[in-house]
Amino acid sequence: xxxxxxxxxxxxxxxxxxxxxxxxxxxxxxxxxxxxxxxxxxxxxxxxxxxxxxxxxxxxxxxxxxxxxxxxxxxxxxxxxxxxxxxxxxxxxxxxxxxxxxxxxxxxxxxxxxxxxxxxx
Amino acid sequence: xxxxxxxxxxxxxxxxxxxxxxxxxxxxxxxxxxxxxxxxxxxxxxxxxxxxxxxxxxxxxxxxxxxxxxxxxxxxxxxxxxxxxxxxxxxxxxxxxxxxxxxxxxxxxxxxxxxxxxxxxxxxxxxxxxxxxxxxxxxxxxxxxxxxxxxxxxxxxxxxxxxxxxxxxxxxxxxxxxxxxxxxxxxxxxxxxxxxxxxxxxxxxxxxxxxxxxxxxxxxxxxxxxxxxxxxxxxxxxxxxxxxxxxxxxxxxxxxxxxxxxxxxxxxxxxxxxxxxxxxxxxxxxxxxxxxxxxxxxxxxxxxxxxxxxxxxxxxxxxxxxxxxxxxxxxxxxxxxxxxxxxxxxxxxxxxxxxxxxxxxxxxxxxxxxxxxxxxxxxxxxxxxxxxxxxxxxxxxxxxxxxxxxxxxxxxxxxxxxxxxxxxxxxxxxxxxxxxxxxxxxxxxxxxxxxxxxxxxxxxxxxxxxxxxxxxxxxxxxxxxxxxxxxxxxxxxxxxxxxxxxxxxxxxxxxxxxxxxxxxxxxxxxxxxxxxxxxxxxxxxxxxxxxxxxxxxxxxxxxxxxxxxxxxxxxxxxxxxxxxxxxxxxxxxxxxxxxxxxxxxxxxxxxxxxxxxxxxxxxxxxxxxxxxxxxxxxxxxxxxxxxxxxx
Numbered sequence: 117x118x119x120x121x122x123x124x125x126x127x128x129x130x131x132x133x134x135x136x137x138x139x140x141x142x143x144x145x146x147x148x149x150x151x152x153x154x155x156x157x158x159x160x161x162x163x164x165x166x167x168x169x170x171x172x173x174x175x176x177x178x179x180x181x182x183x184x185x186x187x188x189x190x191x192x193x194x195x196x197x198x199x200x201x202x203x204x205x206x207x208x209x210x211x212x213x214x215x216x217x218x219x220x221x222x223x224x225x226x227x228x229x230x231x232x233x234x235x236x237x
Numbered sequence: 238x239x240x241x242x243x244x245x246x247x248x249x250x251x252x253x254x255x256x257x258x259x260x261x262x263x264x265x266x267x268x269x270x271x272x273x274x275x276x277x278x279x280x281x282x283x284x285x286x287x288x289x290x291x292x293x294x295x296x297x298x299x300x301x302x303x304x305x306x307x308x309x310x311x312x313x314x315x316x317x318x319x320x321x322x323x324x325x326x327x328x329x330x331x332x333x334x335x336x337x338x339x340x341x342x343x344x345x346x347x348x349x350x351x352x353x354x355x356x357x358x359x360x361x362x363x364x365x366x367x368x369x370x371x372x373x374x375x376x377x378x379x380x381x382x383x384x385x386x387x388x389x390x391x392x393x394x395x396x397x398x399x400x401x402x403x404x405x406x407x408x409x410x411x412x413x414x415x416x417x418x419x420x421x422x423x424x425x426x427x428x429x430x431x432x433x434x435x436x437x438x439x440x441x442x443x444x445x446x447x448x449x450x451x452x453x454x455x456x457x458x459x460x461x462x463x464x465x466x467x468x469x470x471x472x473x474x475x476x477x478x479x480x481x482x483x484x485x486x487x488x489x490x491x492x493x494x495x496x497x498x499x500x501x502x503x504x505x506x507x508x509x510x511x512x513x514x515x516x517x518x519x520x521x522x523x524x525x526x527x528x529x530x531x532x533x534x535x536x537x538x539x540x541x542x543x544x545x546x547x548x549x550x551x552x553x554x555x556x557x558x559x560x561x562x563x564x565x566x567x568x569x570x571x572x573x574x575x576x577x578x579x580x581x582x583x584x585x586x587x588x589x590x591x592x593x594x595x596x597x598x599x600x601x602x603x604x605x606x607x608x609x610x611x612x613x614x615x616x617x618x619x620x621x622x623x624x625x626x627x628x629x630x631x632x633x634x635x636x637x638x639x640x641x642x643x644x645x646x647x648x649x650x651x652x653x654x655x656x657x658x659x660x661x662x663x664x665x666x667x668x669x670x671x672x673x674x675x676x677x678x679x680x681x682x683x684x685x686x687x688x689x690x691x692x693x694x695x696x697x698x699x700x701x702x703x704x705x706x707x708x709x710x711x712x713x714x715x716x717x718x719x720x721x722x723x724x725x726x727x728x729x730x731x732x733x734x735x736x737x738x739x740x741x742x743x744x745x746x747x748x749x750x751x752x753x754x755x756x757x758x759x760x761x762x763x764x765x766x767x768x769x770x771x772x773x774x775x776x777x778x779x780x781x782x783x784x785x786x787x788x789x790x791x792x793x794x795x796x797x798x799x800x801x802x803x804x805x806x807x808x809x810x811x812x813x814x815x816x817x818x819x820x821x822x823x824x825x826x827x828x829x830x831x832x833x834x835x836x837x838x839x840x841x842x843x844x845x846x847x848x849x850x851x852x853x854x855x856x857x858x859x860x861x862x863x864x865x866x867x868x869x870x871x872x873x874x875x876x877x878x879x880x881x882x883x884x
Contacts, residue, residue, distance in 0.1 A: 127293040129256035133300055136252070159575070171292055188582035194489065200296045207481060216489065217482040222299035227480060234486035 119236045120144040120161070124154040124168035124180065125198075130221070134167060134198065137225045138232065151175025155183050162189045165236050167219075167228075170199035170206070178206070178213050185214035194235035198223065253349070256297050260346045263290035267339045276327045284321040287335075291317060294342065305356070306345050309363050313338050316370040331369055338362040379427055379434060380450040383442045384420030390441055395421070398441045405437070524608065527568050534558075534565045535840035542861030566607070566752050573651045573660070574602035576615050580622050584647060587626040594633050594643055595626060600650035606658050607752040613729055614660075614749060617722045621662040621745050622647065624719070629666035629743050639740060641665070657748050665742040669695060669735075695735045699723045727821065727872060730756060730773055756841055758858075760834040760866065761817060763808050767866040768830075769839055769858055774871040776818040776825065778833060793878070796827040803827045806874050821872035828874060841868065 121143045125131035128149075135145045146163065148154035152175040154168065166184065170177035177197050184190040194216040199206075202220045210218055217231065267290045270283045295310035313335065319325040344357035395415060402408055406427035413421050421442075427434060438447050541558045545551055577599050588595040606614070630636075630645035637643055648663040671694055678685050678697050685697065699719045723733045731749035750756070757772040779798075786794045786805060794805035796816055806828045807813060813829030839858040855870035 126289070127297055128259050129252050129297045130293070130300065132255055133252050133297075162578075169296075171289060173289065188579050188586075191582065200292065200299070211483045216484055217480060219480045221296050223480075231480060231482070235489060237490065 118142060118144045119164040120146065121232070121236070122146050122148060122154060122157060122163040122166045122168075124148045124151065124166065124172070124177070126150050126169065126172040130169070134228070137228060138167075141229050141232075143232070143236070151177060151180035151183075154180055158184055158190065159187065163193065165193060165232060166195045167198050167232075168195070170197055170201055170210075178210050178215070181210060181215045182213035196231065196235075198228075253301065256301060257346055257350045259297070260294050261343070263294050264339050264343050264346070266290050268336065271332055271336050271339070274327065274332055276329050276332060279320065279327040281321065284317060288314065288317040288321055303345075303349060305359050306342060306349075309338060309342060309345075309359050309366075312363055312366040312370060313342075316366050319370060325370075334362070334365045334369055338366055379425045380422075381425060381434070381438065382420060382422045382448045383438065383446050384414075384422075385418050386415070386420065386442070386446065388417050389415045389419075390421070394441050398437065399423075401437060402434075405434075522568075524569075527565075530565050531569065534562050535842070536859075538562055538840060539859045539861065539863070543863055546861050562755075566755070567605075569608045569752070570605035571608050571611055572602060573604045573606055573611065573658070574599075575611055576618055577602050577649055577651070579615075579619070580649060583619065583622060584626055587623060588630075591627060592632060593626060593630050593645060595630060596644050596646045598646065598648045600648065601652045604651040604653055604658060605751075606749070610729060610749060610752070613725065614747075617725045617747070618649075618660065618662070620719075620722050621747070622649070625662055625664040625666070625743070625745075629664035631667050635667075639667075653751070657750055660747045660749075661744055662747075663742065663744040668739045668741050668743055669698070669737040670739060674698065695737065698735075699733070730771055732773075755838050756868075757836070758839045758868070759817070759836050760839075760860075761815075761830040762832040762834055763811050763813065763830050767834060767860055767864065769866050769868040770817065770819065770828075771868070771871060772836060774819050774821055776820050778815055778817040780814055781816045781827075798825075798827070801825070804875075804878075805829060806878055819869075819871050819875060821875045824875050826875040828869070839866075839868070 121138050123131055123135045123138065123145055124147075125134065126149050131147050131149070135147055138145050146157060146161075148157050150172040151168070154166070155175065158166070166180075168177040168180055175183075177199065181195045181197065184193070184195060195214065196217045196219055197210050197215050198219045198221055200221045202218070207218050216235065219228065219231065267287050270287050270290075274280070274283055291310050291313050295307055295314060298304075298306035298310065316325075316331065316335070320327050320331065325331075341357055341359050341362040344353065345359060347353045348356045392415070395413075399408065399411075402423075402425055406425050409424045409426070411423040413423075415421060425434065435444075435447060435449065538558055541551070541554055545555065580599070581597050584595050584597040587593075625647045630647070631639065631641075633643045636645065646665045649661070650663075651658060651660045653659075671691065674694055674697055675685065675687060683697060683700065685693065699722075719733075726733050726747055726749065729749045731747060734746045734748075735743065736746070737743040758769045759772050759775050761768050761770060781796060786796055787802075789795055795802040796805050797803075798816075798818060803818065804826045805816070806826050808829075811829070811831070813831055815830050815833060816827040817830055817833075818825055819828055839860075841856045842858060851867075853870050853873050854867045855873075856868045857865050858868060860866050
């Protein structure tokens with residue numbers, strides 16, 4: 117069974133790009149346009165990994181991470197924030213909310229796959 | 238199967254089209270938001286919207302290596318950041334500069350798309366934004382506190398520092414308490430960055446003792462220049478793609494292995510959820526739209542009933558309407574796996590905490606329930622599962638001693654029977670202890686005969702404040718007991734039943750209707766008005782003679798039905814010759830009405846939503862003749878007399 121990954125980004129091109137990279141690597145990918153939509157999708161189905169942008173309308177990435185960590189099913193699911201924002205304060209907030217890692221945009225696709233492979237096996 | 242390494246993005250240009258389209262949308266939004274911005278009183282939401290759009294364009298441009306766009310959107314973003322954080326007052330020229338910049342980005346996007354032959358010159362726009370961002374903050378008032386001091390600061394040093402600061406800005410409100418344990422405080426009106434101020438202060442005191450609060454910016458003095466002001470620290474336009482992991486993958490995998498049991502539960506959920514989603518042709522629809530549809534069909538059902546009253550039976554119309562109603566209600570149905578999915582983890586965590594060993598099995602997760610019910614049944618079920626782990630199952634040692642397997646089993650199942658959904662929570666634990674319950678009842682002064690039938694004894698645990706747990710554990714026994722479970726289920730027109738045997742475990746069976754939107758009802762008439770009683774709460778009805786009613790203390794009456802005296806409830810001074818015996822929470826009452834009209838399905842509408850909350854009334858419905866009929870709140874009426882009277 118292929119692993120499923122939820123890709124969250126309000127920027128369509130960025131989201132499609134991340135989704136395609138992961139799909140090309142053999143993962144099943146679902147997309148969400150903001151944190152709130154992602155949270156709904158995550159409640160219907162438990163994904164094996166979530167890659168989320170931070171700066172989004174309705175619900176930002178760190179808030180999404182915190183909400184997901186509040187769901188029992190997401191206890192052991194890796195949650196990676198992918199953002200152009202890399203300030204130490206924000207990263208610390210992400211970490212505190214329960215993020216597994218923080219990746220800066222723009223990113224190297226190979227590096228992203230590397231990370232994903234380490235968490236989804 | 239392990240996913241194969243991919244050659245990254247492959248052809249990034251495949252995404253260019255999406256990016257161009259998206260960038261155009263964002264730029265159009267930026268432009269319209271900018272044009273609506275009111276300098277002097279800019280709308281924070283509008284600034285945030287512009288920021289997000291520019292930020293999005295920057296992010297994607299970075300991925301496509303459109304470096305000119307990245308460079309311009311970066312300074313654009315810096316200026317916006319100052320504005321939205323209120324560190325710079327929006328001026329007309331800011332709006333103009335941003336409009337020009339967005340035009341240039343648009344031209345650059347057009348060039349990248351191949352729509353224009355020459356690349357626009359972006360430098361002027363970039364320089365303009367940079368200039369505005371750099372002259373950013375006007376003078377701000379910084380409140381500085383240094384202390385508590387470990388030892389006094391050398392007087393000469395302090396003087397030099399204060400003189401230096403006075404040279405940078407305007408010093409005020411000095412409070413100097415330069416002794417060990419004292420504090421040096423002052424305010425400074427400064428056109429510059431906090432970092433600069435801090436670096437001066439650090440020459441004299443340790444960084445950890447410095448506290449700086451900056452007030453909202455004061456109005457920028459004309460011609461005030463702050464060459465040292467720096468835009469807030471932001472990421473470099475092109476990052477090296479650095480990744481920071483908060484947890485090492487090896488530690489993470491280790492943790493996951495420890496959670497294998499939970500994983501299994503999770504897969505179950507996955508499968509159930511997968512099955513629910515398996516139909517490829519599914520779409521997402523806003524719940525409000527569906528609720529509206531349900532309401533409209535409800536109106537249609539009423540219209541159909543009205544037509545029948547006027548024209549006689551219309552068999553086809555009735556059938557089609559009924560089918561349509563069922564189909565619409567089916568849209569709101571969701572599988573109960575939405576609730577069940579949380580229990581494997583709950584059971585695992587609880588059992589670990591309590592030193593018990595549990596296998597949780599799930600069955601019938603695909604059983605469907607109305608969405609509104611799913612939400613309201615979650616808490617009661619969670620409580621039942623908690624109870625099963627906490628009070629139901631014994632410790633592994635006790636189980637072994639009783640000749641049972643070490644691991645206890647909790648089985649959750651759901652099934653549909655007729656118009657009801659039956660949910661069972663079964664454990665193979667110690668079962669209820671009749672003697673202990675009776676002892677506890679005696680302690681609490683609850684009236685029960687020592688030889689009462691089992692079922693009556695088990696009912697005691699549904700009484701408020703009843704708990705036989707020897708120790709009040711962290712898990713259950715914290716006030717929220719079975720009484721709350723029963724009350725919540727009753728509110729859904731459902732029932733809770735319990736079967737148990739000492740040493741053989743306990744089964745709690747919850748039965749709820751498939752939907753809350755329609756109830757089977759008995760309609761009754763009081764003084765020419767029609768009222769509705771949920772059929773599930775009607776026990777029987779009978780005609781009574783006036784002399785059968787016994788007056789009791791106060792102005793209450795009782796009616797003797799077989800061996801039981803029931804309180805009599807009336808609507809105001811309405812007399813009524815027929816008693817409808819209603820039941821709720823295990824108690825009964827006799828409601829006096831003038832006539833029994835019939836039985837039918839009614840579509841429940843909220844009274845609160847359309848009118849206001851009325852004690853004794855749980856909702857309303859519209860009858861076939863178009864009149865509104867109120868639905869009695871049976872638990873309320875059984876509990877207390879109606880306080881309102883008929884007009």
